[in-house]
Amino acid sequence: MTLKTNTKAGTFASLDPPITPWIVDAVAAMGFSQMTPVQANTIPLFMQNKDVVAVTGSGKTLSFVIPILEKILSLERQEKSEIRAIVVSPTRELASQIFEVFSSFIRCQPTNSDQAEEDPKSVLQDASIPPAVKAMLLIGGTGPRSIKKDLIDFREGGADVLVATPGRLEEFLLGYSSLSKGKQKSTSSGKPHINLKALEILVLDEADRLLDLGFAPVLTNVMSHFPKQRRTGLFSATLLNDGLTELIRVGLRNPVKIVVKVQTDKQLVTEDDRGPSGLINYFLEVPKVAWKMPQLIRLLNQMVIPKPKGDGAHKFIVYFSTCACVDYYYKILSQLPELQTFAVYSLHAKQSPTRRSITFNSFKTSSPSTPTLLLCTDLVARGLDLPDVDAVIQYDPPKDVRDFFHRIGRTARVGRGGKAVVFLQSGRELDYTGKNKKSKMNLGTVRPNSLETDEEADDLNNRIKAIVKTDRDLHDRAINAFVSYIRFYSKHEASYIFQLKHLDLLQLGFEGFGLIRLPKMPELKNYQGKDGPLTPEGFLRNMTDFDVSLNDASRLILPLLKAI
Structure with missing residues (x-):
């Protein structure tokens, strides 16, 4: 099912079904009152237990954070070892940002003492007060012992929501990472050593980016251990991707696809x-x-x-x-x-x-x-x-x-x-x-x-060259940058526009990157630029003013470094 809509977005307080008052207050405290089109169309469907596929737009994060919080608050108290929701993000920075959004809501959550101040009798009704929602951030690259610390912290304090990058999530849940060198295998039975039976919601954020970065096998592996009776939200900048189509097929059940249309003066556009x-x-x-x-x-x-x-x-x-x-x-x-x-x-x-x-x-x-x-x-x-x-x-x-x-x-x-x-x-x-x-x-x-x-341009470029020729490390970086740019340009998606044959590669190298010599690479073989041919070592034949500071000319005969 595809939902295309250009309905005007209302306020968070006007959502149907309505959201918890303190969540409305928390959103207002963040400076938001009016919903974006993505939020207005995604939040109600997600709260109504629909699987959702949404093309990302402004305000996307709240589109899944609010339904996750509402779902957790509606459930009975749980064991601290049970996980209710998992959000998977392609990068550490984005995962950290999503975690901060959850944390902002959690800080606004009323406590038992808040209830007691409003109504002294409320402390006697402890069972009716929703438990504190807890979130936990799992990102890789934070040290060799951090996964052990993550597990200890989880077992001691629990977490309702995990916000994670794919590799760290796999390692946390299954005890190994298929991204590690040598593709380590689990030493256990292959079953999760974290209780996943209570998982209610899975969110794949920037799903197209997750696939672009090669995380499809990790996602497939982890998702195979999740309950079938869960809600899944997939948010992506594009849905025109065979990998995404397959991910939607195996990971979601009868999802509602949301494509928000916005009215412009002439036509509807996404x-x-x-x-x-x-x-x-x-x-x-x-x-x-x-x-x-x-x-x-x-x-x-x-x-x-x-x-x-x-x-x-x-x-x-x-x-x-x-x-x-x-x-x-x-x-x-x-x-x-x-x-x-x-x-x-x-x-x-x-x-x-x-x-x-x-x-x-x-x-x-x-x-x-x-x-x-x-x-x-x-x-x-x-x-x-x-x-x-x-x-x-x-x-x-x-x-x-x-x-x-x-x-x-x-x-x-x-x-x-x-x-x-x-x-x-x-x-x-x-x-x-x-x-x-x-x-x-x-x-x-x-x-x-x-x-x-x-x-003016020559003056600046000459000063850049002067900096480069006194710093061997910087010259190496310049060569790496030049090579990587050539490879980027030659593989541009708009290849009918960005064609290497139309670039002045000598001017690009010597002026654009401040190089003293050009590296040996196929693109420069027999290259004839406006400034003349190169020597076998990569110098211009008429170049005479770059023998200062680098006493040993052989130091300039550098091997082609692998581009970063």
Whole structure:
């Protein structure tokens, strides 16, 4: 069954069936009163014991948190070893955020003492007071002994709700992880050593992302141990995926598919195709690949300047194509005097969990008095609630056009305004604006204060080269970033637009990445650029000014490093 609706969303207090008063109060305390279309259509169905498949939209997390809480509150007291609900999320950051939402509700939960203050006799009716709802976070990468600590904490205190990443959930429930090296097998009978008989609700959040990251075998394994008579909610940015179709077939029973439609001036479009209502969306044409980084720096400084109305931007997210590009440009931008007033952070999936957690929290809680810049990959594109982001800059257009909308959705949230800019090089890349217009996304044009000559860009690029040639580690990072970008570009989903043969690879390497030499790779074999052929070692034949600082020229003859 598919439910397509453009019904206006009402208030949380107007839900039918109604939700518990203290939950309404908790939602209000979070600053929400009006529901989003996803919430208005998903919450009632989930509360009526329907399996739900929903295309993600604004307010998705409350769409399953509220029904889970309502279900737990409606049940009789349980043994502390019984689990009532499990929420599976693809990343540690998203799982942590969902857990914080549960925690916000739990902190608002009335206690027995609250009841006693209102009615002294209520303490005598203890059996009628709903038990305290408890939630537990299970995420991997938090230390070798943490799984043992998780099990001890659960056995001592119990938990109604588990919010988990797939690998840690499998290890917690079954005693082993199929994601571990060597694909460890369980030393037990293969049955769960945690009681799952009381499980009422399973939520698969960002399900398409779960499959993209290779978690399908883990999900299938874990779900095979869950009760058949449960409610399942699947939330995904897209449903056009064979893996998702199979997951829905085996994991859900007669689900209601919810596709929220929102009325625009001309036609109905899905909520996910619109972008935030307060968003101003631009593209910036970059005439030369050598100007791309200078234009980014100029744009950041232009946007952060306080305007007469006080609307200067202070919190920025800049998306790059690969982890290696994030690592390299983080090192570079942190050293440039043009950004000395900015607090610069980097975040991607190959960083340690501890660093990711510290970076995420630091950026999220950064002071509005200091311009803050987060360089990241699409790890930060989906689902995460980063408050007060003023601008999103897509330095590299995403491989999957759907991630374009996920990225820009990090700004202009909860009624705020915001700006989004995607960088496109002159030529074929400008056709990308037409691709997005087909997706109901109109892009305006923006230009930073014009670069009238090449001198300004050349000055910055030469300073970047000067930094790179004095730091062997940074030069290695530059090579990794260059190689990873070439591979990203050559495998772009919009291959009819992003074609490697139209890129000036020499200018990209020497100017865009500040390289002193280019690595040996198939894409550069016999390459003839505008600046002439390369030497066998990867230098330009007319290059004579890069023999300073690196005394031993052989140090530059680096092996091709594996791209991150």
